Amino acid sequence: MIESVRDRVLAGKRLDREHGRWLLTGAPLLELGALAQEVRFARLPERAVTFVIDSNPNYTNVCVTDCQFCAFYRKPGHPEAWTLGVEEVLEKVALAAAKGATTVLLQGGHNPDLPLEYYVSLVRETRRRFPGVTPHFFTASEIQTVARVSGLSIGDVLDRLREAGQRTLPGGGAEVLSERVRRRIAPKKGGPGAWLEVHREAHRRGFQSTATMMYGHVETPDDLLDHLDAIRDLQDEHGGFTAFVPWSFKPGHTRLEKWITQVQGPNAYLRMLAAARLYLDNFPHVQASWFSEGKRAGQIALHFGADDWGGTLFEENVHRAADFVNTIGVEEIVTLIREAGFAPVQRTTTYEILRRY
C-alpha cells in the first residue's frame, strides 16, 4: 500500500478516502513519516523550518456557545467572566509588539454584548498604532457572532474588517469538521458548513487563513477524513489556506473529559501530521505544534512532514485553563529547530521570510 500511495502522491495524483483511512489507521508509522518527509522536501527543498514571533491574547472569556471541550469560557454574568475594553486589548498588542511580535492572534468567547464597532476598532487601531503587527484576529465562530449581533452577513462583516486593515484569519474553532462530531461537542457552533462558509467568504475577499483540527475526543477516522476532505475542497476553490495546524484535545476541566478513554499522545500526533502532509496536497505548510504536544514531540514532528514550528505564543490562556502550560522564547525556538537538524527562519503571518538564522 505504501508504494501505491507513494506513486500517486509523487505523480501529483490526489489520495482518496481509502488511502486516507489507511494513513490514519493502518500505515506503519515510520513508513508514513518517511514518505511525508520525502513529499515535504519535494515541495519545500530547503532544509529549513519557519516560525513566527506572535502572541495569543484574548479579549473576553464570555461565551454563550457552551462547547463541551472548553475550560476557558464563562457564561455572561458569571463572577469569573471578563471582557477587555478596546484600549486594554491594545495594551496587550503593545506588549507583544515590544517583544518583537509580528503577529497577534487575538481570539475570544462569543460575547453577544460586543458591537461590530468593537471588533473593527481593534483591527483599525492595531494597524494604525502598530504597523509592524499583523492583526490575525477572530476565528470563524467569532465572525459568525459579530454577524449575528450586527445583523450583517458574514461577507459584510469581513468587508468591514478588511476595510479596517485585516488580511488574515486564524483557523481555530474548526474542531473536527464533521456533522456528527460538531453536534456532539459544539452543538451551538453549527455544522462544518458554518466554519467553512466564513473561510470561503474570507478567501473570496483575498484573506488568507489557517485550518486547524482538534482531534482526540469522540471522533472516528471517518470524521477526520470528512475534515480533511472539507478543507482540501475549499482550498481548491481559492487557495487561501496557508497551513494546516492539528493538535490533540486537552481534557482538563472540560465536560468532555469523562468521555475520553485515552488522551492522544505523540504517536497519534506524528501520524496526523504525516497523513495530512500527504492528503492535503494543496496546502503549502504543515505546522508542528510544540505548544500543545510538547517541545520534544515538536522536534520529532519536523521529521514527519511538518515544516513550520508555529509561534512563540507569548500569551496564551485557553490551554492554560485546562491546566496545560508551555512557554518558549525566540532563542529556544532557534535552538530547538537547529537541534532537530534544520535552519531556523523567522516568517510573517503569511509565511514571508523575515530573517534567516
Place this chain on the structure above:
Amino acid sequence: MRLADQRLSPVWDKVRAGERLSREDGLLLFETEDLLGVGRMADHVKSRREGDRAYFVINRYISPTNVCVLSCAFCGFARKQGEAGAFEHSIEDIVGMVRAEVREVHIVGGHHPDWPFEYYERVLAALHAARPDVQIKAFTAAEIDWFCRRWKLEPREVLTRLKAAGLQTMPGGGAEIFSPRLAKLLRYTGKAGADRWCEIHGTAHALGIRTNATMLYGHVETLAERVDHLLRLRAQQDASGGFLTFVPLPYQVGTTRLVPRPTPPADNLRTIAAARLLLDNFPHVEAYWVLLGEETASVALHFGADDVNGTLEDERVQHMAGAETPAGLAREQLLRMIRDAGKVPVERDALYNVVKVWPGEVSAAAARAER
C-alpha cells in the same frame, strides 16, 4: 524499503539478510540525515524479534548510599561522607522501601569507602528473606570492581557470594563510554575500565547471572566512540552471552553541565535505533522513559526499542499518589505510553518472564478498572 539516503541501502541489505553490521555501517547510522531510514531498519529488526510487544516492569529503584569515593564529572548524585545531602540507608530502611506490587528491585549506589562487603551481602539476604518473590537486580560492574579492590576479593568470589545472598541479575551501569580519552577527561579513571567492566559481566554470565549493559552518551563523546562502545558490548555478548538488555542513557545536564543542553530527541531515537541494529546479539533494547521523557520513549517503540523499563516508584511518586496505589498510577502511565505507540503492553519481571499481557486497546470502563 526506499531510503532517503542511498548510502543506507547496503546496510539495509545486510539487515534484511540478518548479516552483522560493520564499524563503518555503524558510523553511517549515526551520521546520516535519514533519521527515519535508520528507525525503519531498526523497527524491522525489533518487529522480527518481538512483534508488537513492548515490555515494562513494576520495579523499585533503591540507592543504599550516595556516598562515593569517586568524583566523576558527569555525576550529580554522589556525595562525600558528611557532606550535605549524603545518605546511608540501614537494612531496615531498604527492606521497608519494597512495596507489595513490586516485581524487581534495582539497587545501585555510590562506592562507599567503609561499608564492609558483608553489609551488601546482608542487604540482599534481608531483602530476599523479606520478599522472596521479588527479583533482585543489584550492583553495577563498577561497584563489583570497587568491592574487589576495597576488600581484596576476586570478581568470581564477590559474585558467587552475592548470588548466594539473593542476587539474580545485574544492572548495566558504570560502563559510561568505553574510552580512555573520556575516562581521563571526565575523571572516571578510578572506575572499572572497559576490560574490567566486560570481565566482570563475563564472570557474572558464567555464573548464570544475566546482566544489562548501558552507554552514557550525549555529552562530549564522539560518534565513533559511541560506535566503538556498542561494538565492544557486541563482542562481549559473543563471548559470554548473558546480556539481556541494552539501555542507552542520555546524559542529564543537571548540575554537572558538561554540555549546555540535553541531547535532542532525534539523537535519542537514532541512538536507540543504531543500537538495535548493531547489537544483533542482544535480546532487548530499552527506551528508558525516565531519562528520555514520555513522548520520546513512546515514539522510540517505533525506532527499535521493545522496553520502556519500569515504574521506578520512589518516595516522590508515593507522595503524589493520594488514594490510588503508586504502582497502579505508574502502571497506568506506562500502559498509556505503550498503547499510544500502538504496541501491546507486556508486564514482565527482571528476567523477562511474562507477568501479564495487557490489552492493546481499552474502553473507558476498562481503563478506569486498571487504575
